[in-house]
Amino acid sequence: xxxxxxxxxxxxxxxxxxxxxxxxxxxxxxxxxxxxxxxxxxxxxxxxxxxxxxxxxxxxxxxxxxxxxxxxxxxxxxxxxxxxxxxxxxxxxxxxxxxxxxxxxxxxxxxxxxxxxxxxxxxxxxxxxxxxxxxxxxxxxxxxxxxxxxxxxxxxxxxxxxxxxxxxxxxxxxxxxxxxxxxxxxxxxxxxxxxxxxxxxxxxxxxxxxxxxxxxxxxxxxxxxxxxxxxxxxxxxxxxxxxxxxxxxxxxxxxxxxxxxxxxxxxxxxxxxxxxxxxxxxxxxxxxxxxxxxxxxxxxxxxxxxxxxxxxxxxxxxxxxxxxxxxxxxxxxxxxxxxxxxxxxxxxxxxxxxxxxxxxxxxxxxxxxxxxxxxxxxxxxxxxxxxxxxxxxxxxxxxxxxxxxxxxxxxxxxxxxxxxxxxxxxxxxxxxxxxxxxxxxxxxxxxxxxxxxxxxxxxxxxxxxxxxxxxxxxxxxxxxxxxxxxxxxxxxxxxxxxxxxxxxxxx
Amino acid sequence: xxxxxxxxxxxxxxxxxxxxxxxxxxxxxxxxxxxxxxxxxxxxxxxxxxxxxxxxxxxxxxxxxxxxxxxxxxxxxxxxxxxx
Numbered sequence: 001x002x003x004x005x006x007x008x009x010x011x012x013x014x015x016x017x018x019x020x021x022x023x024x025x026x027x028x029x030x031x032x033x034x035x036x037x038x039x040x041x042x043x044x045x046x047x048x049x050x051x052x053x054x055x056x057x058x059x060x061x062x063x064x065x066x067x068x069x070x071x072x073x074x075x076x077x078x079x080x081x082x083x084x085x086x087x088x089x090x091x092x093x094x095x096x097x098x099x100x101x102x103x104x105x106x107x108x109x110x111x112x113x114x115x116x117x118x119x120x121x122x123x124x125x126x127x128x129x130x131x132x133x134x135x136x137x138x139x140x141x142x143x144x145x146x147x148x149x150x151x152x153x154x155x156x157x158x159x160x161x162x163x164x165x166x167x168x169x170x171x172x173x174x175x176x177x178x179x180x181x182x183x184x185x186x187x188x189x190x191x192x193x194x195x196x197x198x199x200x201x202x203x204x205x206x207x208x209x210x211x212x213x214x215x216x217x218x219x220x221x222x223x224x225x226x227x228x229x230x231x232x233x234x235x236x237x238x239x240x241x242x243x244x245x246x247x248x249x250x251x252x253x254x255x256x257x258x259x260x261x262x263x264x265x266x267x268x269x270x271x272x273x274x275x276x277x278x279x280x281x282x283x284x285x286x287x288x289x290x291x292x293x294x295x296x297x298x299x300x301x302x303x304x305x306x307x308x309x310x311x312x313x314x315x316x317x318x319x320x321x322x323x324x325x326x327x328x329x330x331x332x333x334x335x336x337x338x339x340x341x342x343x344x345x346x347x348x349x350x351x352x353x354x355x356x357x358x359x360x361x362x363x364x365x366x367x368x369x370x371x372x373x374x375x376x377x378x379x380x381x382x383x384x385x386x387x388x389x390x391x392x393x394x395x396x397x398x399x400x401x402x403x404x405x406x407x408x409x410x411x412x413x414x415x416x417x418x419x420x421x422x423x424x425x426x427x428x429x430x431x432x433x434x435x436x437x438x439x440x441x442x443x444x445x446x447x448x449x450x451x452x453x454x455x456x457x458x459x460x461x462x463x464x465x466x467x468x469x470x471x472x473x474x475x476x477x478x479x480x481x482x483x484x485x486x487x488x489x490x491x492x493x494x495x496x497x498x499x500x501x502x503x504x505x506x507x
Numbered sequence: 508x509x510x511x512x513x514x515x516x517x518x519x520x521x522x523x524x525x526x527x528x529x530x531x532x533x534x535x536x537x538x539x540x541x542x543x544x545x546x547x548x549x550x551x552x553x554x555x556x557x558x559x560x561x562x563x564x565x566x567x568x569x570x571x572x573x574x575x576x577x578x579x580x581x582x583x584x585x586x587x588x589x590x591x
Contacts, residue, residue, distance in 0.1 A: 083527040086557040090520040216542030231544040269569040276561035286551035
């Protein structure tokens with residue numbers, strides 16, 4: 001499938017990308033040994049760059065590989081990603097400027113910093129940090145799956161499929177680790193610009209190509225002949241659909257890397273404007289998701305996809321369409337766009353997880369750590385977390401990679417009461433918040449295991465009296481009930497959080 | 508006056524949510540657009556529409572809200588480090 005031209009374009013553009021990454025560490029020079037500089041790009045991004053950085057955070061291998069893949073495998077239900085990446089920004093426009101202001105006033109870099117102070121609880125802060133870190137791991141794993149899918153496509157036919165899949169995984173991982181270490185968030189932002197330009201051009205090119213061959217009609221005919229519901233939801237899945245998109249929307253801005261991306265902007269109004277314009281970015285996601293059924297209209301691409309084992313077929317949908325429909329040079333460029341579309345977000349996520357570890361866990365253990373030491377710890381752990389993330393790659397068949405992100409969502413949703421309710425009220429009991437978090441995480445994980453019959457993970461929906469619904473919603477409901485009941489009990493017993501008055505006044 | 512602005516902002520933010528929660532209203536193949544099922548193009552249409560409504564809300568909101576962090580330069584807004 002691969003030919004010399006697309007291979008050369010791929011490699012050349014990758015070199016351009018690497019140069020941008022290194023230039024990034026010099027760009028708008030700051031002291032990179034400071035955590036705020038390495039991890040938040042010094043909080044100086046305006047609307048334009050902030051939009052691209054958050055775009056890079058949000059439109060990732062999830063968009064390019066996982067969503068089309070699951071739509072291909074399971075049908076219209078996985079188009080929930082489209083409403084998700086619209087309404088999440090309404091939530092962001094409210095929550096993020098509010099948090100930016102408080103964080104700026106009090107010098108917080110993370111959600112855990114905030115929780116620690118307003119609820120006066122180190123236990124809660126460390127738990128919030130841990131959940132944030134663990135939730136990032138499957139999301140990073142999803143990016144690695146995406147990078148791997150690109151390399152598998154580029155190397156298709158060079159050797160045996162198994163060798164290529166394994167080799168691709170190793171190469172993806174090494175490139176990722178090296179990239180993160182060198183340039184922190186700045187390099188990532190510049191890389192995001194290149195990636196988005198490449199992806200946008202190629203997505204439009206593919207859609208136009210499919211339109212020109214009348215592909216939508218033939219896709220409709222061919223896909224309708226399958227047993228999968230591609231063009232509308234079966235009525236039993238309405239509750240699954242809205243619970244997936246509403247709770248994914250609430251989860252997104254709880255992820256450490258997205259919070260970081262917001263704090264990296266220069267002021268709260270920029271944060272709000274940026275968020276309001278991000279649904280435009282989503283159009284690309286909507287079009288890409290449709291690749292999942294469009295492929296039925298392009299027999300050559302379908303044939304290519306079917307040449308892979310079922311466990312990774314879905315991940316080859318987008319590469320397959322690109323390689324069969326686009327001219328070689330553009331296909332090479334598009335493949336690189338998707339590759340760094342996994343690389344950049346994975347780096348951003350690892351940086352965010354490492355920031356949290358260094359600031360809210362290492363510092364609790366060793367309070368007299370120097371700022372230089374703090375950054376070093378973050379750099380080292382950014383690599384460690386990527387290794388841990390690799391473990392998740394093996395839990396879920398690549399075609400169902402979207403479940404990695406959804407599992408991360410189930411976990412990260414559990415910090416919602418501490419963080420989001422914390423933006424509104426200080427009157428929740430810290431122990432109740434901790435127990436709620438624990439109950440949410442444990443129940444979420446248990447239901448996830450049970451819903452998949454304790455075998456390979458292929459779903460994050462669980463059957464209830466209302467039909468299948470997203471597990472994240474149920475776990476969060478359990479969490480909130482515990483928080484509310486616990487707080488009522490604490491109030492009845494006149495137990496308070498004992499937050500120092502000086503702190504309350506300053507917030 | 509200020510209150511009215513916040514009501515307008517809330518309405519602007521909730522319109523896309525309501526339009527997308529009303530799943531039965533758009534869960535159909537017809538009318539198709541260029542061969543694409545209504546289910547798909549309706550939701551994609553809400554992306555630019557959503558951005559437009561949200562952007563209007565954002566302008567209103569930013570205008571109404573007091574400047575709580577006037578200095579944009581990092582040096583001017585160094586938050587006090589609370590943890591040493």
